[in-house]
Structures are given as C-alpha cells and as structure tokens.
Amino acid sequence: MTTYTGKQRVSAAFKKTFSDKDPELDRIPAYIFSGACNAQLIGSSIREFLQDPKVFAKAQVAAYERYKPDILIMMWDLNIDLEALGNELRYPEDSMTVVTKEVLEEKGKLNTLQVPDPKKDGRLPAYLEACVETKKHITDAPVSGVIAGPWTIAVGLRGALNILRDSSKDPDFIHEVMEITSQATIKFTEALSEIGVGVGYSEAPASCDLISPKMYREFVFPYHKKIVDHFKAQKVGVGLHVCGNANPILEDLVKTGASNISVDSGTDLAKAAEATRGKAVLIGNVPTEMFLAEDKNVMKQAIVECIEKATNDSGYLLAPGCEVPTIAPPEKIDWFMQLAEEVGSY
Numbered sequence: 001m002t003t004y005t006g007k008q009r010v011s012a013a014f015k016k017t018f019s020d021k022d023p024e025l026d027r028i029p030a031y032i033f034s035g036a037c038n039a040q041l042i043g044s045s046i047r048e049f050l051q052d053p054k055v056f057a058k059a060q061v062a063a064y065e066r067y068k069p070d071i072l073i074m075m076w077d078l079n080i081d082l083e084a085l086g087n088e089l090r091y092p093e094d095s096m097t098v099v100t101k102e103v104l105e106e107k108g109k110l111n112t113l114q115v116p117d118p119k120k121d122g123r124l125p126a127y128l129e130a131c132v133e134t135k136k137h138i139t140d141a142p143v144s145g146v147i148a149g150p151w152t153i154a155v156g157l158r159g160a161l162n163i164l165r166d167s168s169k170d171p172d173f174i175h176e177v178m179e180i181t182s183q184a185t186i187k188f189t190e191a192l193s194e195i196g197v198g199v200g201y202s203e204a205p206a207s208c209d210l211i212s213p214k215m216y217r218e219f220v221f222p223y224h225k226k227i228v229d230h231f232k233a234q235k236v237g238v239g240l241h242v243c244g245n246a247n248p249i250l251e252d253l254v255k256t257g258a259s260n261i262s263v264d265s266g267t268d269l270a271k272a273a274e275a276t277r278g279k280a281v282l283i284g285n286v287p288t289e290m291f292l293a294e295d296k297n298v299m300k301q302a303i304v305e306c307i308e309k310a311t312n313d314s315g316y317l318l319a320p321g322c323e324v325p326t327i328a329p330p331e332k333i334d335w336f337m338q339l340a341e342e343v344g345s346y
Helices: 006-018 036-042 046-051 053-067 080-085 107-112 124-137 150-158 160-169 171-194 213-232 247-255 269-276 288-292 296-309 330-343
Strands: 072-074 088-090 098-101 143-148 198-202 238-242 260-263 281-284
Touching: 006 281, 036 046, 036 053, 036 330, 046 053, 053 072, 053 124, 053 330, 072 124, 080 088, 080 124, 080 143, 080 150, 080 171, 107 171, 124 143, 124 171, 143 150, 143 171, 150 160, 150 171, 150 198, 150 213, 160 171, 160 213, 171 198, 171 213, 213 238, 213 247, 238 247, 238 281, 247 260, 247 269, 260 269, 269 281, 269 296, 288 296, 288 330, 296 330
Parallel strands: 072 143, 143 198, 198 238, 238 260, 260 281
Antiparallel strands: 088 098
C-alpha cells in the first residue's frame, strides 16, 4: 500500500477543488487546530508556551511527531496582533492571555495607532522565529499559521460592545480602524509568506452569532476581499475561518476569493459544501467538544457525519470546527487521527 505525505494529501484536495484532476489517495486529509493544549506534551505551562518561542516550537514539533496531522497549525494566541498594536495583556499560568486594557477604549487614540512591524514589535518576531524553527523539523507536511483577521483585531482593540454601538453611531470610525487592521494583517502575512508559511485568518467575531449579515457585508467583507486580492496578485492563497454560525454569509465568504473556508460546528456543513464547491477548499466542522468525549464512538459518529455531508466532487479537509480545548487529553486527539485513518478512506 502506498504511503502518502500530508503535503500530497493536501495538494490533492486543492487539485480536486480547482481543477478537473482527482488524484487517487488513501484518505481525506485530516489535521487538528491544536495550540496551547500541546504544552502538556512537553510539560510546559501555557504561560511558558505563549511567551517563549522555543517552547512554542518544541511543543508543536512534539504534537506533529505524536499525532501526524496532514497540516501542522502554528496556533499561538490571537492576541499577539492586539498586543503589538497597544493592548495590554495578562498571562495566567495555565490559561490563555486575557486583555486587560483595550487601546481604542477611547476613540481618540486611533491617531496613535501604528501598523506593527512583524520583525520588531511585540511577540510577532517570536512567532516568526517559532515558525522557522518548526519548519526545520517538519518537511513532509505543510506548516501553516493561524492569525487574527482584521475584524478580530478591530473588535479586540475597541471591544465588542463598543464596535456594535459604533456600527450605527459612527460607521466611518469602524472603516478607519479596519483600514489600519487590514494593513497590519497584510504586513504580518507577508512576513510569514517570506518564510514559507501559509496563513489562515481567524475571524470569530464575524460570526452571525455576534453581528448581522448586513454588518459583515458593510464592515468586514470589503477588507477580506481587499486582503485576498492583495495576495492573489502575488499568487499566494489565504484562508478564512469563522466560528459559530456562518450560514447567512457563506456565499459572501466564498466571494472574497479565499482559497479555503473553515467552518465551525455551528454552521451547516452541507450548505457550506454547496457554497464552496469548485471555488474553495472546505475545512472543519467536527465539534470541539468531541475532544472531551468519554466514548470514542461518539467522536467517530461526528466525523462520519462530516464526511457524509462534505461534497464528493470538491476538496474537503477533515478538522475540528475550532481550536481544540486547552484541557483536551492527548489520547482524545489520538482518537481523532486514528478515526481519520479508519473512516476517511476514499
């Protein structure tokens, strides 16, 4: 039996989506959004994992060696951009960072914002360092970054409630913020592209659980399209991830031109498959609570349902709908990759 690499499986999914080729492979590509939960593999605290790029890289390599995902995701925390732009953070010992001060709590601070330099500001250089180090050890699977998208950064700088108020009282202010955050996103992505790391933007606040489709189309879509077009001109593909319910904006997400769309368990995977067919590789949808399940068969059923709903004539990558919980036992992540082998065969 032929053994395939992660790079071959992922490449096949893209060929299946964007061309008439349907390469024969052993199974559907599968991977995990595992970040801080990897700290336990090397006996590190989450604080150490988030502050030391060497610890970060060591944990990611350990995760790859144990789980053998078809893509290794470099998942740190989505506050690194916010910190570089001026937000203040607290670092608990064994949980994710907490924003303690939003730089745009006072709107007048907008004129003080500077687009961060990924090679100098905050922890951005440390993230790049960890990616470079990780790529030295992993050659048969893509190493891909997950970073905050422009809307996530904007909401983080201003606060969700303030942004919602601004949408009706001062929409021009939101557009000014989005211009800056989009430039920050572009600059960070360019730095990652230079070292051969792909990028997906996490846009949890773009969920229709928080904002209306109208808000997405007015305040977010134009900037997603702008960023995607910027990188398409350089022949670089980027992806979009939206947590929660993205059903009302699936067509909009596809119209951004993103090369892949990642959806959470709150989104109807069958509708997402219909919207993305032939236009974007579809990713995700396995509920993250499966990584805390007591019964392996419960996870198996969730995976089977996703595979059955995903379209057969376009690419699909089996993955969780969002980041694996930080407290997920490694054994449950083992289950996921074992089940991908068992039930993901073509």
